[in-house]
Amino acid sequence: MRKFLKFLVLGSFLLCLSGCGEDSxxxxxxxxxxxxxxxxxxxxxxxxxxxxxxxxxxxxxxxxxxxxxxxxxxxxxxxxxxxxxxxxxxxxxxxxxxxxxxxxxxxxxxxxxxxxxxxxxxxxxxxxxxxxxxxxxxxxxxxxxxxxxxxxxxxxxxxxxxxFMDAELRSVATDAKKDGTSTLVVSSSKLAFLENYGFNVIVLNGDISEDSLKNAFDEGTYTDIYLCDTDEKTEFITSLEEDYEANIISVDTLYTLSDEEANNNENYLTIMRDFIDHIRNTTLG
Incomplete structure (x- = not known):
């Protein structure tokens, strides 16, 4: 019996060594x-x-x-x-x-x-x-x-x-659809994934005509443009901003964290929170 207990204790000890040892x-x-x-x-x-x-x-x-x-x-x-x-x-x-x-x-x-x-x-x-x-x-x-x-x-x-963030984006899109305000005008296909959340996404370098967009901004149908920080601010975007009072919303694509962001203790979650809040505010007011 004592021999069995010794083996049991030894086995438990070895098991602990293998499982509780220092991470390699x-x-x-x-x-x-x-x-x-x-x-x-x-x-x-x-x-x-x-x-x-x-x-x-x-x-x-x-x-x-x-x-x-x-x-x-x-x-x-x-x-x-x-x-x-x-x-x-x-x-x-x-x-x-x-x-x-x-x-x-x-x-x-x-x-x-x-x-x-x-x-x-x-x-x-x-x-x-x-x-x-x-x-x-x-x-x-x-x-x-x-x-x-x-x-x-x-x-x-x-x-x-x-x-939670994923569900929140979908919820905003659902509510915006009910209000007829689910359209997002974006600078490039980098934000086209928002269609998968239920938004209607208009990509400025896509097939839609510039004249129709000018009219839409002129009439107040659209008021905001989401501009990725890695995208060029084109002459057309500048024209929509200056001539049709389009509001430019900068989107941090997060490739790197800037010194300013680091000094302000910002991180992926805080930046994404700002992004989602902007979408909520522009679609639901």
């Missing part, structure tokens, strides 16, 4: 790409590791190029989190060639987008799918049940928040 990724360097990915990794795992983006704050991600020295430094990290639907997959390949031990997470694995890349994080529902992919991979990589439980708890928190 703990305090490691994790690199990410665009801000929405950095935000999610930080939210889910930032307390266990050092998370930073390969892009400087306020950088133009579309034109920014890493130097060979930067690539060498970033490849020395423990984990690289990227979007495999973009050229970031080439960076992941380069980093892996320099460091065969590098762990990778493709946040967009199994996902796609309908109109433009930005909808992967500007749509709360899509952003939740990115969070789920990150959560699943982090859980696979970690060696500590304590850390797994912490990741799961953080995921449940962000899931609840994003699900």
């Amino acid at each position: 990724l703990k305090n490691s360097q994790v690199y990410t790409t665009v801000y929405p990915i950095e935000y999610l990794v930080n939210y889910l795992y930032g307390e266990e590791s050092n998370v930073s983006s390969i892009y400087p704050k306020g950088a133009d991600v579309e034109t920014y190029e890493l130097t060979d020295k930067q690539k060498e430094n970033y490849s020395k990290g423990k984990l690289f989190v990227y979007n495999g639907l973009t050229s970031e997959k080439e960076l992941a390949r380069e980093f892996l060639n320099q460091n065969s031990d590098l762990l990778l997470i493709d946040v967009a694995y199994g996902l796609n987008y309908e109109y433009a890349l930005e909808e992967l994080w500007l749509s709360p529902n899509n952003f939740l799918m990115l969070a789920k992919n990150i959560r699943n991979n982090l859980v696979d990589y970690t060696t500590s049940t304590v850390t797994v439980e912490a990741i799961e708890q953080k995921y449940e928190e962000i899931e609840e928040t994003l699900s």
Whole structure:
């Protein structure tokens, strides 16, 4: 009986060592790409590791190029989190060639987008799918049940928040339809995903004629234009603003967080809250 108890205690001890041991990724360097990915990794795992983006704050991600020295430094990290639907997959390949031990997470694995890349994080529902992919991979990589439980708890928190945002957008669209005010005039297809929430989206670089839009703004049918911060303010948009008093609403596409936003303690959730509030105010008043 005593021998059995010894084995039982020893087995429990070994089980605890395997499950309660220190996380193999703990305090490691994790690199990410665009801000929405950095935000999610930080939210889910930032307390266990050092998370930073390969892009400087306020950088133009579309034109920014890493130097060979930067690539060498970033490849020395423990984990690289990227979007495999973009050229970031080439960076992941380069980093892996320099460091065969590098762990990778493709946040967009199994996902796609309908109109433009930005909808992967500007749509709360899509952003939740990115969070789920990150959560699943982090859980696979970690060696500590304590850390797994912490990741799961953080995921449940962000899931609840994003699900509420998603439902809120749909509710605003439903109410706006009843009032006949569900039309949004936007600068590009980057915001066309809002059609999936129930809004009628007019894209300025689409097929609709400029004359009909001028008349609509002149008559007060439309009053606002959602202009993405990565889109050019064209002569036509300037004309609608100056000649027809169109109200320009700037939309932060969140590729990076500016120094000003960081200093003001803004983050993905606060910026998305402003975005949804603008939509609510312009459609429901």
